[in-house]
Amino acid sequence: MQRIPRLGGSESARDSSAVAPAGGPAGGNNADAGGADAKAGAGGGSPDLRVDRRSIIYTGTMRVAVDDVEAAARAAVTTVTGAGGFVGGDERRSGDADARAELTLRVPADRFAGVLEDLAKLGRQQQRSVRTDDVTEETVDLDARIATQRARVESGRKLLARATSIGDLVTLEGEVARREADLASLEAKKRRLADLTALSTITLTLVGPDAGDDEEETGTGFLAGLEGGWKALVASVNVLLTVLGAVLPFAVPLAVVVALLLRLRRRGRVPVAQAAAGGPGAVSEPPPVPAARSAP
Template identity: 75%
Template sequence: MGAGMGVRAGQRLLTAVGLVALLAVGGCSAGGGQQTSADSAGSAERAAPQAESDAGKAKAGAGGGSPDLRVDQRSIVYTGTMRVRVDEVDAAAQSAVTAVTSAGGFVGGDERRSAGAGAWAELKLRVPAARFAVVLEELAKLGRQEHRSIRTEDVTEETVDLDARIATQRARVESGRKLLARATSIGDLVTLEGEVARREADLASLEAKKRRLADLTALSTITITLAGKDAETSDDESETGFLAGLRGGWEAFAVSVGVLLTVLGAVLPWAVALGLPVALLVVLLRRRRRRPAPVLSESPRVPAARSAP
């Protein structure tokens, strides 16, 4: 019996030790979890100001720093020229105007010459930059495209520079107006008025340049030439060979003859008015030179008296 009681006592002791161990492990894990949560909270609190600072720097960079390097955020001026051979110039020109106005643009210039199959038209079209490529393709379908040229100009740096200069100039204008409001003497008033007027003129000039750039970037320019079947074009610069040289030489000869005849027609009245009197004078002088000189009569010679022997 004593042995059985000893066994039960040992079992109780082991159970107690196990319970203590479980409690100790639970406390340690709870403490570690609380410490981890506290560390995480502290890290979050320390990271928040840094994130706000980074966001502020990003905003400052976007507002007044270097320009955005993404293509869709850059300021690009698109300019296109093309020549299309068409059957009916007027109908094709009307289709071109319709395509541009449907895209939100307008006609900036229209020059036409009606001469049957040799007719041609030159249109200067302004279209939104986002619709530039689409409108070009629509215009190319009006007939047989003979020439197309597209030029781009990146004016992002110039735009950013203008924005900075405009902001600085506005601050200068405001400071000049404040000084003008505090002027006490006539001399200071006149001087400050001249300075403020000069600063306002500079600001107006900068703003005009900014509006011009904004117009060029917002609306692209397309110059299209619509040529009839037999219309001559001035873009045959790449044509070479004997026939091209002969044609160029004949054109130069015809131009030279035309110039010579023009000069001759201008000089002829003066030649007639001045040449006739001069010619008559020359004839009279020649006749006078040809007349023989008059022969003078000689007196008879008296023979000399002979001397007596």
């Protein structure tokens, strides 16, 4: 009976060395980089990592003051859906003075800058922040690891099909299951990166016209210092009253016990004081005996 070799270190090494990484960076706007990465894995040179072929995650935040928060929110949703995106989150608060809406918007990466400009025109822009995260190297590394892991899974399946004993069958099934789980994890990471690079995220905050800027709300100067000091004083008084309220139930019984102890202590000192003053109950010493006089 022919024995099927188990998957050990040498078998894994052969699996890894026999596979060349292929694929490209994730994201719809980076699809052309796949051929360059495949050439790199096959020994055709370093991958093409020009700016227009890099995998970049764009994230933006914006705060805009508008006359009508609800109308501006509807206009923002229309702008994003018209650009091929969608609304990932929508939180609104109604009210005449404190109306507010916070929208999480997902837009295609190539429309990111244009959508930001359109959203800024909804009212008076108070704050804008854009952050980029270059994940090109991570994407290329994931492509290579996925290709290698797929080859290892295929090799394990071929050995499993040739198994002739129960021991080999059980061992190979466990090894193949472990390799498939590792492959699924790598592919999930790749899908996550593909989603983040293909669709950028914009967090839009819409406030009423009377809402001040974030910088004004945390301003400096005498009035700002006075307001901060008053808030600190109120907070300190609240803490002191809280502590006093917690201690008071224990303070009253403790005061009663201390008063009783002081009263008993005073009573214990009365006999000693009376003895010192010659009062009732005091013990008097006998008078001294006069010395005998000698005869003249």
